[in-house]
Every structure is written in structure tokens, then in C-alpha cells.
Amino acid sequence: MAENPFLSTDFDIRWSAHTPDLIEPAIQQALTDAQATIDGIAALPLEEVNYANTFLALEESTEILNLAWGKVSHLQSVADEPALREAQNKMLPEVSTFFARIPLNPALWERLRAYAESDAGQAHTGIHRRFIDETVADFRQAGADLPDAQRQRLEEIQSELAQLTQKYSENVLDATNAWQLLVDDVSRLAGIPQHARDTARRSAESKGLGSPEKPVWRFTLHHPSLEPVMVYAEDAELRRQMWEGSVAVGSAEPHDNRPLVPKILALRHEEAQLLGQPHFADHVLARRMAGNGRQALDFIVDLQTKAADAFAQENAELEAFKAAQTGEPQGRLKAWEVSYWAEKLRRERYAFDDESLRPYFPMNRVIDGLFELSSRIFGLVIKARPAGEVEVWHDEVKAYTIHDRDGRHLGSFYADWHPRESKRGGAWMGYLITGGPQPDGSRKPHLGYILGNMTPPADGKPALLTHREVETVFHEFGHLLHHLLGEVEIKSLNGVNVAWDFVELPSQIMENWCWERESLDLFARHHETGEPIPEDMFQKMVAARNFRSACATTRQVQFAKMDLLLHTNTEAYLADAATLEQRITADVADTMVPTEPAGRPILYRFGHLFSDPTGYAAGYYSYKWAEVLDADAFGRFKEEGIFNPDTGADFVRHILSKGNSEDPAALFRAFRGRDPDVNALLERCGLRASA
Incomplete structure (x- = not known):
């Protein structure tokens, strides 16, 4: 009998063979095999436990399940259709329950702990010490030390959260498409x-x-x-x-997320309290760079305070500008007028229009330039695979390989850049196969993907991107490099499997090259003439970079503050779920551009927070924290040369290749030579004068 394609470990995936009817048998088989391995570990005599038959065996037990379920989830994101959605939703509770049960298995935990506390376990160093410590911490944070009844309740919570957050995500997609x-x-x-x-x-x-x-x-x-x-x-x-x-979107039938949000918040809060934490934020952040919810909220409020005067000034300027242009009395703008009048003000102030840049950003040149830049900085050789050599899930998808200069195949990836109704919104990176160093000294390649919803080609012309879309392409490619350049032999510690408030550093730092003349000249060429961006246009673009930067900063503060308030004061918000939206709106009102009618927070279409059991919940602040990291880290490139291969090699050595093999604060210090400085971000945003 032919192998189920969802279970196949072939590097070149036969996407056409991955049909919805094969999902249930594949996932059932993967669950059965993984459970059998875990049962075997849990049945070991305590005197026979060792590193290979406990920690390493556990690491390997879910490899096929992760691969198969990763394909299912990926296809649902890029090729959604009823049969696929039905098959995924049928298996989702079983998969969620399975993973929730692993750290709640008393016999398994007893054997892991026995080895971790043994002399042999304590003798490990380096990556193996890190793996043991991280696994033990994962188990404890997930409730391994809880009594039976509470462990069972945690399993139920995880299963319920998986289903509720999946439905939330589907509602956003369906409402958008409808x-x-x-x-x-x-x-x-x-x-x-x-x-x-x-x-x-x-x-x-x-x-x-x-x-x-x-x-x-x-x-x-x-x-x-x-x-x-x-x-x-x-x-x-x-x-x-x-x-x-x-x-x-998300707040009206038949795609209504309003009843789901209180349920998700309540389950997260119950989970945190079962695990001995006062709220979900402290539970989630205990092992992240912020440490706890209070410190994360303090960081966000401090940013808000630093931007407050400029935020008020920018809003008043826009109101005055509209009044001057229309002859009307100065007052609040309509909620649908802000972007319109802001663009008019920017054009007047800088004689610059974002649309004037589009002809200089044809997608094919942007991609070629990104690859050339990666070659110069990181020593990478990136090539497209010939059409037809490897299957893809849609004819717009392209496949690529990445080698180093010595010819090592580091990894491969797919790129899928344009919107379709069967594809969820936004831009994201993911991975399918984790390779890396092998026990025999060899290295296997990684496999990942990057996706977006960029401006598509039109009327025989190439896809012409906005500058922000170019930044997004670079951003997602940074995430991809974090996976593909990983040199961590423990797969679960590779690449993007790092502390959530560190994961955006490799992606956000890449956006900086979209603002440098030297790097723009690699790819920002007029799609008809091949000419680079004219110098006067470039100067206007740079001058306009921080236009309304306080508003942009405060908008991100709004999302992060809403997130942290919901996950630190959950009981107060749920005391009257019917008024949840009104109360959270009032609590973040000082971060919202004042309009008439007032804007609405994105509570019911906030996929980052509610489309995953955890996701960015209590962690949205990490975008701003990572901006601090990336602004400061890029400062070293500015000091030593933005194409300096030695600096690039150091970034690979200390950041991109390390995954979660070391503490992220230590990795940053190894690259930058010191702890991060928040002033680097404020200076880049024009909110603090440079020294």
C-alpha cells in the first residue's frame, strides 16, 4: 500500500497528492505512532532511563505528527476549501488534546525528571544541557506537577481553546471574503x-x-x-x-467572534490560575525576555509616554491641515478621513507620494535584490528551482534553494506572494521540515515557506509593490533565514522556536536595508527604464519616513496595551462580557487617533491574539521590543558597513544559526557587545534627538 503523502518525509513534497480524504487516516496514524513511543518512554524502568531513551526519544516521537499536521495547517491557510476545512476541524481536537497531554503524563514526567536530576543528567553541557532545562521548564509551565484532576482540566482547556481559536480565524477569513x-x-x-x-x-x-x-x-x-x-x-x-x-469584520453574523472572545479569555485565565499564576500574561511571559506582564506593560506605557506629546501634536496638525484645506472649522476628523488627509499632508510637506515609488519596486527585481543582498551580507547563494522540477500548491508559487558559498545545501523554500480568496490575509513565514546537524556529523537541509498578500501583477505589467510591501517581503525573509540557517542539532530548539519577544529580531532587522541608498540601488529600479530611484525622490522618501511616526508608534502601543490589559485584568473585563468591547475601548482610548465617530479596536478581527490558543496573546508588545533590538543591532551594521560580510557572519553566528540554543539576551550581547538600548528605536523614529 502506498504511503500516505501527509506522512511522507520526502523533501520535495507532492502537493497534488495531499487531498482532504487522506487527512484523517494520516493524522490518526501519526497520533497512534507518537503515543506508542511516548507510552514506551513512560513504561521504562526508572533504573534504565538515559538521555537517548527519554529526552531524545520524546523529541523524535512527534516528528512525523508535526510534519503531517504542519502540511494540513499550511494547506488550510493557502488553499482553503470546504472538504479541507472539515477534515482539519475534525482532527483538530484530537491533535490539540494529544499535545496538551504530553506534559501532563505523570509516568512520562517521572522518567524525564528522574534522568534530569541524576548525575548523568546534570553532567550535560551545551545544547544538551539547554534541551534538558528547556524541556523540564516546558513541562512544569504546562502543569506537569499538578494533581490528576487539574491536569485533566488543562487538557480540556487546550482542546477547547484550539477549537474556539480555529473558529475565530475562520470567521475573520470568511467575513473578509464575504x-x-x-x-x-x-x-x-x-x-x-x-x-x-x-x-x-x-x-x-x-x-x-x-x-x-x-x-x-x-x-x-x-x-x-x-x-x-x-x-x-x-x-x-x-x-x-x-x-x-x-x-x-468578526462582529456580525454569520461570522461573529463576539461570543468567542470572552470564552477564549476565560479559558486562558483559568489555565493560568491552574498553573499557579495570577493571570495569563504572567504565565506566558515567565520565560520570555519581559519576565512578567507588569514589566511588559511598563515597557509599553513608557513608549506611550515618550510618544505622547508628539502624538497629540500630530493629531492637532492633521485637524488644522484639513480645516485649512476645506475652509471648515477645525475639529475631529471622521474615522475614514485620517489616512486620506494624512496622505495629503505628507504630499504637501514632502512633495512625496508613496505611489510614485511603485514603478521602482517590481516584484521580480525586489526578490532578485533581496537575494543579492543576502549573498553580500550573509554569503548565501539563492536560486529558483526550474518550473516543473518540484510541485507547488498553486501556479503562482515559486520554489528556491539556498546554499552557502562552500556549496552546502542549507535549505529550500516556497514563496507565494499574491492574494486569493482561498488564502488567509496578511503575510507570514512557516516551516515544514527541520534539518540541521545530524549525529553522524552530516547536515540535512531545512524546508520553509514565505507568504503574503501583495499587489498582484496587472495587464501584462509586473507586480509593482509599495515600499511598505517591500519591507514586508524583507521581513518575512528574515524569519525564513532564521529557520534555514539554523545549526541546532535539537530540532525543537532550531530557528524561530525562540522566546516570542526575540523572534522578530531576525525579521525586523531586514527591513532596515529597505531604507539605505546603497542597498536600494540593488533592486529599486524602474520596471521600464531600469533607472534607480532619483536622488531627490530618495531624499523625500527618507525625510517622510518619520511622518506621523508618533501615531504609528502609538497604534502599535494600542494593540499591545489592549492585549496586556485583557490578559492581566481578565476577571474585571469578564465581569460583564456584554460591555467588554466598550470597556477595553475606553482603556486604550488615549492611544487612538481622536475621530468622530470614534474608531473601534480590532478586538474581533485580531488574529494575532485570538487565532491560536496562545499565539501573540500577552505577547504583542514583542513587536515593539523587537524594534528596539533590531534598531540597536542594525546600528552595528551602520557603524561597520551595511554590506560588511564580517558583521553579517557575526549576525549568522550569534543570532540566525543559534535558535534557542542559548538565552536570547546572551545572544544579543554576543552580537552587539552590550544590552539593548531603547534610545536606538526612539532615534530612528525621530522621537528622540540623536546624541
Whole structure:
């Protein structure tokens, strides 16, 4: 009988063979085999336990299950359809329960602890010492020391959370896909860039709407469709309709997340209290760089305070600018006017328009430039695999290999950059296979992917990106390098499996090269003439970089503050679940641009917080913390040369290759020579004068 493709460890994955009907038998088999291995460890006589038959055996026990379930989850993210969703949802409770039970298995824990506390266990050093310590800490944090009844309740909580957060994610995707705005009057499109108009017309045609004689333009809530309208459309009513559609995602039937959020918060709070923590934030952050919820919230509030005066000034400036332009009395802007008038103010102040950069960022050149930059800095050789050599899940997907200069195959990856209705929104990186150093001294390659929802190609022209989209491509590639360059022999400690508030450093540091003249010249070339960005345009772009930076900073503070408040004061918010949104809105109101009507927090469409049992919950602050790390770390490149291969080699040596093999604070110090300095971020944002 042929092997189930979901269980196959083949490096070149046959995606066409991964059909929904094979998911249940594959996952059932993987669960059975993994459980058998764990049962074997748990049945070992205590006097026979050793490193190989406990810790290493546990590490290997879930390898096939992780691979198979990773394929299922990945396909649901990029090729969602009813049969696939049904198959995933059927197996999700079993998978979640299985993983929740591992640290709650008393016999397994007894044997791991027995070896960890033995003389042999205590004698380990280096990565093996780290692995033992991290595993023991994982088990204790997950409730291994709890009595039976509480352990059973934790299993139930994890299963419930997996199902609720999956439903939350599906609601966001389905609500986004269900909404559309059709325009049949071309005059309503005034101000909207031509590329966005063309995309909207093709979108309508794909739905059988309109004709050459009577065209229709179809706008959706996917970012490449939404943003041009909110920033450029002169028709205020069009902007209002788009804004109202956007803020309603997840908060209306039949895709309503309002009843799910209190349930998710309550279960997380119960989990934390079962584990002896006052709230979920302290539970989650105990082993992260922040340490606890209070310190994370203090960091965020401190950032808010430092940006507060500039935030107020920027809002007042925008109100005054609109009044001067319209002749109306100065007052609060409408919620759907902020982006529109901010762009007009930026154009007037800097004579600069983001759209003017698009012709210089064709996707193919951006990718080629990113690869050339990676070659210069990190010594990598990246090549596209010939079409047809390896299967992909959609014809837009491309496959690549990464080698070092010595010819070692470090890893391979897939890239899938444009939106589809079957694909969830946003941009993300993930991995399918973890290779790395092997016991025999060889090294196996890693396999990962990067995905996004960037502006698609149009009318025979290449995909022309915004500068922010270019930053996103670089960002996700940084995550990918963290996985593919990993040199950690313990797979669960490789790559992005690091403290959550450290994981964004490799990704966010890559965005810095999108702002340097020397690196931009590698790829920012006009798609028709090949000319680089003109110097006067570059200078305007740099000058405009920190336009409304206090608002941008405070927006991220808003998300992080909301997250931490919900997960530190959960009981207070749940005392009256019906008013949860109103109360959290009031508590973060000082971080929201004052508008009329007031904006709404993204509580019911906040996938980072609620689309995973944990995810970024109590950890959204890590984006700003990682900005501190990346601004400071990039300072070394600025000092030594942004293409300095020795500095790049050090970044690989101390950060990209290390995964979770050492404490992240120690890894940062090894690269930078000291602890991170928050002033590096403030200076980059223009919120603090440089020394």
C-alpha cells in the first residue's frame, strides 16, 4: 500500500497528492505512532532511563505528527476549501488534546525528571544541557506537577481553546471574503491609483460582473484593495463604506467572534490560575525576555509616554491641515478621513507620494535584490528551482534553494506572494521540515515557506509593490533565514522556536536595508527604464519616513496595551462580557487617533491574539521590543558597513544559526557587545534627538 503523502518525509513534497480524504487516516496514524513511543518512554524502568531513551526519544516521537499536521495547517491557510476545512476541524481536537497531554503524563514526567536530576543528567553541557532545562521548564509551565484532576482540566482547556481559536480565524477569513463593494460609476474612483482601479475591474470580471460597455469595479477588504481606497479615494462615501465594512469584520453574523472572545479569555485565565499564576500574561511571559506582564506593560506605557506629546501634536496638525484645506472649522476628523488627509499632508510637506515609488519596486527585481543582498551580507547563494522540477500548491508559487558559498545545501523554500480568496490575509513565514546537524556529523537541509498578500501583477505589467510591501517581503525573509540557517542539532530548539519577544529580531532587522541608498540601488529600479530611484525622490522618501511616526508608534502601543490589559485584568473585563468591547475601548482610548465617530479596536478581527490558543496573546508588545533590538543591532551594521560580510557572519553566528540554543539576551550581547538600548528605536523614529 502506498504511503500516505501527509506522512511522507520526502523533501520535495507532492502537493497534488495531499487531498482532504487522506487527512484523517494520516493524522490518526501519526497520533497512534507518537503515543506508542511516548507510552514506551513512560513504561521504562526508572533504573534504565538515559538521555537517548527519554529526552531524545520524546523529541523524535512527534516528528512525523508535526510534519503531517504542519502540511494540513499550511494547506488550510493557502488553499482553503470546504472538504479541507472539515477534515482539519475534525482532527483538530484530537491533535490539540494529544499535545496538551504530553506534559501532563505523570509516568512520562517521572522518567524525564528522574534522568534530569541524576548525575548523568546534570553532567550535560551545551545544547544538551539547554534541551534538558528547556524541556523540564516546558513541562512544569504546562502543569506537569499538578494533581490528576487539574491536569485533566488543562487538557480540556487546550482542546477547547484550539477549537474556539480555529473558529475565530475562520470567521475573520470568511467575513473578509464575504464582503464586497461594487462601483459602476467611474467618477467615484477619482483619486484612486490606476493599478488599484485595474485590479478592482479584474476582480469584478472574475465574478462575472460588468462588461466592456458597462464596467464594474469590485473592492474587497483584502489589504491591496482596501488601502488605496482609504488613502486616495476622493469620494468620502466610498471611504466610509470601506471603513464600516472593515471594522465590522468578526462582529456580525454569520461570522461573529463576539461570543468567542470572552470564552477564549476565560479559558486562558483559568489555565493560568491552574498553573499557579495570577493571570495569563504572567504565565506566558515567565520565560520570555519581559519576565512578567507588569514589566511588559511598563515597557509599553513608557513608549506611550515618550510618544505622547508628539502624538497629540500630530493629531492637532492633521485637524488644522484639513480645516485649512476645506475652509471648515477645525475639529475631529471622521474615522475614514485620517489616512486620506494624512496622505495629503505628507504630499504637501514632502512633495512625496508613496505611489510614485511603485514603478521602482517590481516584484521580480525586489526578490532578485533581496537575494543579492543576502549573498553580500550573509554569503548565501539563492536560486529558483526550474518550473516543473518540484510541485507547488498553486501556479503562482515559486520554489528556491539556498546554499552557502562552500556549496552546502542549507535549505529550500516556497514563496507565494499574491492574494486569493482561498488564502488567509496578511503575510507570514512557516516551516515544514527541520534539518540541521545530524549525529553522524552530516547536515540535512531545512524546508520553509514565505507568504503574503501583495499587489498582484496587472495587464501584462509586473507586480509593482509599495515600499511598505517591500519591507514586508524583507521581513518575512528574515524569519525564513532564521529557520534555514539554523545549526541546532535539537530540532525543537532550531530557528524561530525562540522566546516570542526575540523572534522578530531576525525579521525586523531586514527591513532596515529597505531604507539605505546603497542597498536600494540593488533592486529599486524602474520596471521600464531600469533607472534607480532619483536622488531627490530618495531624499523625500527618507525625510517622510518619520511622518506621523508618533501615531504609528502609538497604534502599535494600542494593540499591545489592549492585549496586556485583557490578559492581566481578565476577571474585571469578564465581569460583564456584554460591555467588554466598550470597556477595553475606553482603556486604550488615549492611544487612538481622536475621530468622530470614534474608531473601534480590532478586538474581533485580531488574529494575532485570538487565532491560536496562545499565539501573540500577552505577547504583542514583542513587536515593539523587537524594534528596539533590531534598531540597536542594525546600528552595528551602520557603524561597520551595511554590506560588511564580517558583521553579517557575526549576525549568522550569534543570532540566525543559534535558535534557542542559548538565552536570547546572551545572544544579543554576543552580537552587539552590550544590552539593548531603547534610545536606538526612539532615534530612528525621530522621537528622540540623536546624541
